[in-house]
Amino acid sequence: MAQEFLLSPQCSLSSSAPDRSDPARSGCPHRCSRRGSLDAPPRSATERRPAWTGPSARSRPNLVPVCGKITSRIAGQSFQKSRQHHRARLNVLRTETEFVSWLRAQVPSGARGLEIGIGDDGAIVEVRRGHKLVLKADMSIEGVHFTRRVHSPRSVGHRALARSLSDVAAMGGTPRFALTSLAISRVATRAWLRELYAGMLALAKQFAVILVGGDTAVVAGKTVLDVMVAGEVKRGMELRRSGARPGDQIYVSGRLGLSALGLRLLESGRRPSPQDAGAIRAHLYPEPRCALGRYLSRQRLASALIDISDGLSTDLAHLCESSGVGARVRADLIPGPEFPTGHVPNSLDLALHGGEDYELLFTVPPGKTGQVPVRFRDLPLHRIGEIRRSKGVALVRPDGTATPLGPGGYDHFSK
Amino acid sequence: MAQEFLLSPQCSLSSSAPDRSDPARSGCPHRCSRRGSLDAPPRSATERRPAWTGPSARSRPNLVPVCGKITSRIAGQSFQKSRQHHRARLNVLRTETEFVSWLRAQVPSGARGLEIGIGDDGAIVEVRRGHKLVLKADMSIEGVHFTRRVHSPRSVGHRALARSLSDVAAMGGTPRFALTSLAISRVATRAWLRELYAGMLALAKQFAVILVGGDTAVVAGKTVLDVMVAGEVKRGMELRRSGARPGDQIYVSGRLGLSALGLRLLESGRRPSPQDAGAIRAHLYPEPRCALGRYLSRQRLASALIDISDGLSTDLAHLCESSGVGARVRADLIPGPEFPTGHVPNSLDLALHGGEDYELLFTVPPGKTGQVPVRFRDLPLHRIGEIRRSKGVALVRPDGTATPLGPGGYDHFSK
Incomplete structure (x- = not known):
């Protein structure tokens, strides 16, 4: 299997019988031109378009490109586009060869540990001696994790990789290599x-993560992006969810609920004010806390570590479940979104259940809490509660009342 | 980000306002039961269904589960299913927790090199000292790589992993660990x-490949499955596409075109005869040639290696391009499908362009051809031609005429 980046099975030419007199040309029977780079400006409408010549798709028997129309025979679906529509799309995605060339040019070669990158059957890489591998995959799906209305493509790419990097951070590891598989929607430009x-x-x-390969195909439905990251962690230094013990203090990095607030602001459709910028940036361009994860691992400060991708309430429950313990957290210590105008409805709810913050949640044995800095670089670290022997997570309000805190609870955005 | 396996955001209960009086319960506001295993028989229609309680999806603000209906707000799409339809689907996919438990039970624990598998932020694994990593990802997309009419789910799973394993084989490596990301269609049972x-x-x-994690979500469209494999290859023993030199002899393993023939038979809809079995099996359950890849690497027999996933004509062109050489292959030496009834139209075309055979294509320096066995275990190895200095691939017919062989040529299944 080629390390393939297969683009759209498109051909703008008419559906007349193909000329097969010269089987040596590597491409469309219409002898379409295949020149041009991904950055080249769109060609004029009168110019012949490059045909779909990606070898991978051609050999897939159930996607049948008939020039001028595309028929997926087995699925029983027939997509026939007007030449005009076809051309409009062709300005955007050309051949697999072009795309791979473009992508290879974007990726630095000769990076440490990289032996074979994009272009062979697989990638060959090396992890440092005495290190273990951290492997993680995360999908980003249009309509589930992002939408075109709210998320720019740059943000979609950033967030897709950030999700996997955050998981490597939560093991105390250093991300090294990434594979990206992209099932791209036909309507993508x-x-x-x-x-x-x-x-x-x-x-x-x-x-310093190197993109070493992946797979790309065009689909009729929504775009699906899967990013897999291979990182490394020094032997014996990996951090798990399962190490929390009663008496350990619970910490979080950064501010929680910012991403959910940012999404709410973006969805509102109103023009963002300067004070919205932090939340919007937190949502569109979250920063994985890899340096903090490594610090906690190397200093042997954390007894358990998880990233807060699903919201504090959910991920704390995960950590407690893995460790076989419970927890008490104080509502007044949980760092919610800072919003100067003061108009943050349910800021505690956002902080508890918002999700997609990609901050780290960790526990520190009582004897080591003195070593936990108030800030790690520019990132504030907040102590928010304590691990308890009794199962379940309790939220203690400022008035002293303690209520059970369920993971997620109900959906805050359906209200 | 959790090592998540998020299942369908389904709830069969009415859309009445959820009861939020007890935030401690980990699940649906309707207090649905979450008992039962993935193998449990479907519940009766009158029984209460487990609600969608997957924490990961709940925290994704743009997929809003409203019990009884599912609304994707941002995408502007509203999916409202009848209770009956909802229930029918609920018999099939339950909660994330159930699914992860089931999957973990399927995966052997304590395997060599596996430290943390499914259930933490990422997996921690170890590759043997002195080995490099081989990384590869391959997608399998409904309607492109498989269809429900032709491919059983067992075949879909087999083929999805086989694609990546074959790539590791084509580097001379040994696959060790797999991550699987699955965007599963709502209609999947x-x-x-x-x-x-x-x-x-x-x-x-x-x-002996261990599934160490992945990501699963439910999508409105087609099923997309992405399988990433991390393998290992002894330092300095990896095989590339780029090592072929003029004079090297070209070999292929097995018979080519069998998979394409199998697909054609399956598509025909007629009842398969006993002699169809080989081709159908080759299509539905291709066998990655990992042992042969390792043998060629260890014996230092092959100068270049690629797997034939896209058809001989395409993959030989890839190998030649990477090596900066050309090739001549003899039509009468190419092992096409064996079909006792003799009714294989265009068997040479199938062998040249069929694709998805996952056999290996390799080149051997002239001085080493004597060491190439006629069979490797049960797998025949065929010499089919020679690498030439002049670029391009030529096909020599039995009558001595040589014609240029383009990658793929035209689509053989649209005729």
């Missing part, structure tokens, strides 16, 4: 695709 | 999902 990778590769560069 | 994993895990067991 060339610019959208380029921006998606720009967002992903900018974050990859920031964390 | 519980039995379908179970069979999918059964097919994947049976193949994984055969190759």
Whole structure:
């Protein structure tokens, strides 16, 4: 199987019988031109379009490209597009070869540990001696994890990679290599695709993560992006969810609920004010806490670690369940969104259940709490409660009342 | 981010206002039962269904479960299903917790090199000292790589993993760990999902590959399955596409075009005869050639190696391009499908362009051809041509005429 990046099975030419007199040309029977780079401006409408010549898709018997129309025979679906519509899309996505060339040019070669990247059957990489591998995959699905109305393609790419990086951070590891599989919607434009990778590769560069391969195909439905990250962690230094013990103090990094607030602001459709910027940035461009994860691992400060991707209430429950313990958290200590105008309805709810903050939640044995800094670099660390022997998580309000805190509870955005 | 396996956001109960009086219960505001295993028989229609309680999806603000209906607000789509339809589906997919428990029970624990598998933020694994990592991801998309009419779920799972394993084989590596990301269609049944994993895990067991994690979500569209494999290859023993030199002899394993023939037979809808079985099995349950890949690597026989996933014509072109050489292959030496009844139209075309055979294509320096066995275990190895200095691939017919062989040419299944 090729390390393939297969693009749209499109051909703009008419559906007349193909000329097969020269089987040597590597491409469409219409002898379409295949020149041009992904960054080249769209060709004029009168110019011949490059045919779909991606070898991978051609050999897939159940996607049958008939020039001028695309018929998925087995599925019993027939997609026949007007030439005009076809051309409009063709300006955007060209051939697999072009796309792979473009992508390879975006990815730094000769990086440490990288032997074979995009272009062979698989990638060959090396992890440092004495290190273990951290493996994680996360999907980003259009209509579930992002929408085109709210999320720019750059943000989609950033967030897709950030999710996996955050998981590596939550093991105390260092992300090294990424594979990205992209089932891209037929309606995606060339610019959208380029921006998606720009967002992903900018974050990859920031964390010295190398994109070593993946798989790309065009689908009739929604875009699905799967990012798999291979990281490394020094042997014996990995952090788990299961190490929390009664008496350990519970900490979180950063502020919680910012991402959910940012989404709410973006959804509202109103023009964002300067004070909205933090929340919106937190939602669109979350920052994985890899440095903090490594710090906690190396200093042997944390007894258990998890990232808060599903909201504090849910991820604390995960941590407690894995560790076989319970917890008490104090509502007044939970760092909710800071919002100068004071108009944050249910800021505690956002902080408890918002999700997608990608902050770290960790526990510290009582004897080590003195070593936990108030800030790690620019990131505030807040103590919010304590691990208890009795199961379940309790939320203690400022008036002293304690109520059980269920994971997620109900959906705050359906109200 | 949790090592999550998030299932369908379904709740069969009415859309009345949820009871939020007890936030401690970990689940649906309707206090639905969450008992039962994935293998449990469907409950009666009158019994209360488990609500969608997957914490991961709840915290995703843009998928809003309102009990009795599911509304994707941001996407502007509203899916409202009748209770009857809802119930029918609920018999099949239950909660994330159930699914993860079921899946963990299917995966052997304590395997060599596996430290943390499904259930933490990421997996922690170890590769043997002196080995490099082989990384590869491959997607299997409904309507592109498989259809429900032709492919059983067991075959879908088998084929999805086989694609990635074959790539590791083509590097001379040994697959060790797999991550599977599954965006599963809303219409998939519980039995379908179970069979999918059964097919994947049976193949994984055969190759001693451990499923260490992944991500699962439910989508409105087609099912997308992404399988990433991390393998290992002894340092300096990896095989590339780029090592072929003029004079090297070209070999292929097995018979080519069998998978394409099998698909054609399956599509025909007629009852398969006993002699169809080989081709149908080759299509539905292809066998990755990992042992042969390792043998070629260890014996240092092959100068270049690629797997034939896209058809001989395409993958030979890839190998030649990477190596900066050309090739001549003899039509009469190419092992096409064996079909006792003799009714294989265009068997050479199937062998040249069929694809999805997952056999290996390799080149051997002239001085080593004597060491190439006629069979490797039960697998025949055929010499089919020679690498040439001049670019391009030529097909030599039995009458001596040589014609250029383009990758794929035209689609053989649209005729």
